[in-house]
Amino acid sequence: MKMRSYRLELKLNQGQRVLCSKSAGTSRFAYNWKLDKLIGEYEANKALATMYGLNKIPSTFGSAIDWHKDWVLLKQELPWIRETSKCCGQEALRDLQLAFQRFFSKKSGYPKFKKRGQRDSFRISSNVYVLNNYVQIAGIGKIRLKEKNYPILEGKCLLSQATVSRQCDGWYVSFLLPETVEDPVMASIESIEECDILGVDLGIKELAITSEGETFENPKAYKKHLAKLKRYQRMVSRRAKGSKNKQKAITKLSRVHKRVADIRNDTVHKLTTSLVRTKPKVIVIETLKPKNMSKNHKLASAVLDSSFGKIKDTLKYKCAWNGIHLIMAPTFYASSKYCSICGHKHNDLKLSDREWTCSSCGTHLDRDVNAAKNLQYLGLWMVDKHSPSGESSVSSTQSYACGDERLQFLLEQCSSMKQEFKSQNQTLHLECEPQGEHSFA
Numbered sequence: 001m002k003m004r005s006y007r008l009e010l011k012l013n014q015g016q017r018v019l020c021s022k023s024a025g026t027s028r029f030a031y032n033w034k035l036d037k038l039i040g041e042y043e044a045n046k047a048l049a050t051m052y053g054l055n056k057i058p059s060t061f062g063s064a065i066d067w068h069k070d071w072v073l074l075k076q077e078l079p080w081i082r083e084t085s086k087c088c089g090q091e092a093l094r095d096l097q098l099a100f101q102r103f104f105s106k107k108s109g110y111p112k113f114k115k116r117g118q119r120d121s122f123r124i125s126s127n128v129y130v131l132n133n134y135v136q137i138a139g140i141g142k143i144r145l146k147e148k149n150y151p152i153l154e155g156k157c158l159l160s161q162a163t164v165s166r167q168c169d170g171w172y173v174s175f176l177l178p179e180t181v182e183d184p185v186m187a188s189i190e191s192i193e194e195c196d197i198l199g200v201d202l203g204i205k206e207l208a209i210t211s212e213g214e215t216f217e218n219p220k221a222y223k224k225h226l227a228k229l230k231r232y233q234r235m236v237s238r239r240a241k242g243s244k245n246k247q248k249a250i251t252k253l254s255r256v257h258k259r260v261a262d263i264r265n266d267t268v269h270k271l272t273t274s275l276v277r278t279k280p281k282v283i284v285i286e287t288l289k290p291k292n293m294s295k296n297h298k299l300a301s302a303v304l305d306s307s308f309g310k311i312k313d314t315l316k317y318k319c320a321w322n323g324i325h326l327i328m329a330p331t332f333y334a335s336s337k338y339c340s341i342c343g344h345k346h347n348d349l350k351l352s353d354r355e356w357t358c359s360s361c362g363t364h365l366d367r368d369v370n371a372a373k374n375l376q377y378l379g380l381w382m383v384d385k386h387s388p389s390g391e392s393s394v395s396s397t398q399s400y401a402c403g404d405e406r407l408q409f410l411l412e413q414c415s416s417m418k419q420e421f422k423s424q425n426q427t428l429h430l431e432c433e434p435q436g437e438h439s440f441a
């Protein structure tokens with residue numbers, strides 16, 4: 001059994017829309033109310049500590065359960081809170097506690113106040129049901145789903161919790177449902193042949209090129225919508241603050257932003273699913289550092305437009321689901337600079353050189369396909385199928401022993417990685433444990 005997450009768009013009527021806005025408002029209010037108090041308490045304790053010369057600031061922090069007692073008292077003073085579900089405040093306080101836990105364990109920064117209109121959402125943890133075409137939430141009622149007849153949602157099903165959130169001018173519900181999934185069977189390393197290994201080069205011009213020569217277009221959603229984004233951004237900044245027209249312009253702008261995000265998301269899922277569907281036993285991809293790459297101003301927007309990080313994360317869980325070994329090539333493995341035939345390294349290769357001829361063996365190479373082949377070679381080396389004398393070697397008949405700088409590099413730099421890969425997969429064969437929860441949008 002695994003939990004799979006769903007996020008579906010809601011089709012609200014006017015009354016439900018108001019209720020959702022109110023619920024998100026209550027949720028935000030509870031969060032900000034307690035955060036403000038905690039900051040106040042912290043400052044007071046700090047002042048006390050300095051007054052009495054203590055070297056440690058006394059903590060009166062408490063937990064979400066303690067905070068909730070105050071919240072219940074506050075409810076009596078502010079009747080409008082009671083118009084929404086009791087979960088709104090409860091869950092918001094839980095979120096705040098989590099935010100502080102993340103802050104104390106140095107996983108994220110100090111909790112910030114929530115702002116109206118930014119990530120409006122609320123969570124309901126009791127009496128939520130999904131049915132074929134609607135979601136039933138206590139206090140709001142039956143809400144229709146925008147898309148109908150989801151086969152997975154047949155029959156009435158009680159959810160442990162559901163989050164309702166607003167993006168742009170649409171409302172969405174997200175929740176987890178258990179699903180029976182057969183454990184994927186990982187192929188044993190010995191059984192892997194050259195044709196089972198897929199090298200994938202991620203790029204800017206084309207989003208991805210595989211060692212089989214298959215290319216995936218980069219829709220460059222941001223670039224295509226840039227003019228529109230700029231126009232709407234100007235519109236927003238020119239309209240008077242707090243006016244209705246400004247609100248309209250903001251909605252228009254955020255619709256374009258959403259469109260860009262949707263296109264990117266769609267592309268990533270299509271690409272990764274397509275890679276996994278070819279049923280390789282191993283996929284080798286580069287470990288790109290988008291943060292470093294985007295330091296190059298000319299490339300920055302293009303790099304971000306390619307959503308490399310999302311591709312990597314998505315591929316990770318899809319590989320785990322399908323029993324595919326995923327190898328991340330180390331960042332310093334210059335996959336585009338080696339000749340995929342003889343392994344000679346061309347250090348003077350520029351980013352603009354789309355095609356080039358190897359000075360050592362004279363082969364004419366396409367930059368991206370060559371890089372993908374080098375990634376495939378890394379995979380071959382990891383499973384010990386790279387040797388020229390072995391039954392299955394890389395398509396060339398050239399000897400690797402002399403002058404293969406690529407092999408030299410792998411032997412010197414990646415031996416520990418290889419060992420780790422092998423030992424890791426040995427345990428995988430024994431337990432065959434797929435990864436836990438994964439989100440699926």
Ligand SMILES: [Zn+2]
Nearest residue numbers: 339342358361
């Ligand atoms: Zn060559």
